[in-house]
Amino acid sequence: MFIKNTWYVVCALTELDALGNKPLGRTICNEKMVFFKGPDGQLAAVEDFCPHRGAPLSLGKVCEGKLVCGYHGLEMGCNGQTVHMPGQRVRGFPAIKSYAVLQRYGFVWVWPGDQAQADAAKMPMFEFFDNPAWAYGGGLYHVQADYRLMVDNLMDLTHETYVHATSIGQPEIDETPSTTTVEGDQVILQRHMAGIKAPPFWQMAMSANGLDPQATVDRWQICRFTPPSHIMIDVGVALAGKGGFDAAPEHKAYSVVVDFITPETETSHWYHWGMARQFKPEDAALTDKIRQGQGGIFNEDMEMLQLQQKNISAWPERKLLMLNIDAGGVQSRRIIDRLLAQEQPTEITA
Structure with a gap:
């Protein structure tokens, strides 16, 4: 398991x-x-x-x-x-x-x-920890759900339009297709949205970085799964036409969502979440404001996953259906299954 x-x-x-x-x-x-x-x-x-x-x-x-x-x-x-x-x-x-x-x-x-x-x-290597050019704030949730459900959740961000409608969700997420690639043991899912309005959370981040929160932006979501269950998500917005993810720092608000998912049992896990950012790293009050906002967003995820687990446990014989938006989670689970199989002892036959 x-x-x-x-x-x-x-x-x-x-x-x-x-x-x-x-x-x-x-x-x-x-x-x-x-x-x-x-x-x-x-x-x-x-x-x-x-x-x-x-x-x-x-x-x-x-x-x-x-x-x-x-x-x-x-x-x-x-x-x-x-x-x-x-x-x-x-x-x-x-x-x-x-x-x-x-x-x-x-x-x-x-x-x-x-x-x-x-x-x-x-050990995985991360450039944003112990780095004065970055600020980090986060927390911990004890989630009563299979840790792989959290992997599925974070490798398919289309749910943001519905679960997080008042913070980071917007219709353009549904309307913009994503691409999924596998590089060794890493799964990378990308979605790039051009010429849109920023949702409330990112309007706040734009204001904090001295940008007009009402300006048209290009937004990106780049989810990176690595085993056993770590997911880093490059997220942000840049003023439209300035290069999107590759825009200069003065034209964007850019962060990395940090997700360390540690299995507890078959139906529970420890979820260490956080956000590392490159803009205004010295602003401790902004770090706390972002941490509180992100904590509220992830609390919405936790509620959904725990109710999802209750349904799955009540009807274990029911097979869950797959759509193209599930590609990131499907590929991540394949890597988990392959590494699990490699750890199993080889049977010796006469």
């Missing part, structure tokens, strides 16, 4: 730091994990299961870099090995599973699969 030999976002580093001496429990790819900081502040992740009596270690605390079970005080090291328990001999306990984990771009990332295959070089 899930690609496991890969990197997923667990949480924002600030979320873990805010817990103080409490660990963070999170289910990822159907595996219950607990995250904490070890003796030198290094990140660690182990099964959320105390080997003594099965209590969730996430209910305990972190003391001097060791994870202390909240039931009987058993102390766990970063490698999943029991190191101490008051009045007991426990060093002979078998180790519980530990996970490869690291910090990058302000997030905690985990490799749920074979730790021996974990490779930091396989």
Whole structure:
């Protein structure tokens, strides 16, 4: 069901730091994990299961870099090995599973699969994090829906006309065909709209960048899926006739919608969303305004996906129909299925 030999976002580093001496429990790819900081502040992740009596270690605390079970005080090291328990001999306990984990771009990332295959070089690269030329703001939603439904949603933006009619939706999205291409493990869906009026969200962005919000614009949406479930979407508007996506910065409002989708179970996922922008990166108030607006937009998506999942779960035998607008999601799922198949052990026949 899930690609496991890969990197997923667990949480924002600030979320873990805010817990103080409490660990963070999170289910990822159907595996219950607990995250904490070890003796030198290094990140660690182990099964959320105390080997003594099965209590969730996430209910305990972190003391001097060791994870202390909240039931009987058993102390766990970063490698999943029991190191101490008051009045007991426990060093002979078998180790519980530990996970490869690291910090990058302000997030905690985990490799749920074979730790021996974990490779930091396989982390995705993004130019807009830790870059003073860009501003970033985002958040987290816990969505009660199959993570692939979110992939479908983000790789087909025609729904914006209906779900987001008061913010980023407009009829021209329906009226303008998109193109879908596959480059290796990446799916790219593009839609370019010429000579239109900007919808409310982009009128606000134009004003923030010193552009006339009522001016005619060229608008673009370029969705890029990469496994296991990351989607970056180049979005923006430029004054009509100035080159669209390739327009000079003073003629456009341009951002990248950041979507890190982490499976929890077959019918739930963690959705880390955000927007990175190149205009007015120093304006913290604008960053917060965009974050709040984007959060409202994604909340509309979450409501739709959760109700969609309820219908699908109620009628599992019903086959969903496909249209040409679904090409981005279909191609993304094909890549997911191919990588899933590659992770399955090969059967040995006599």
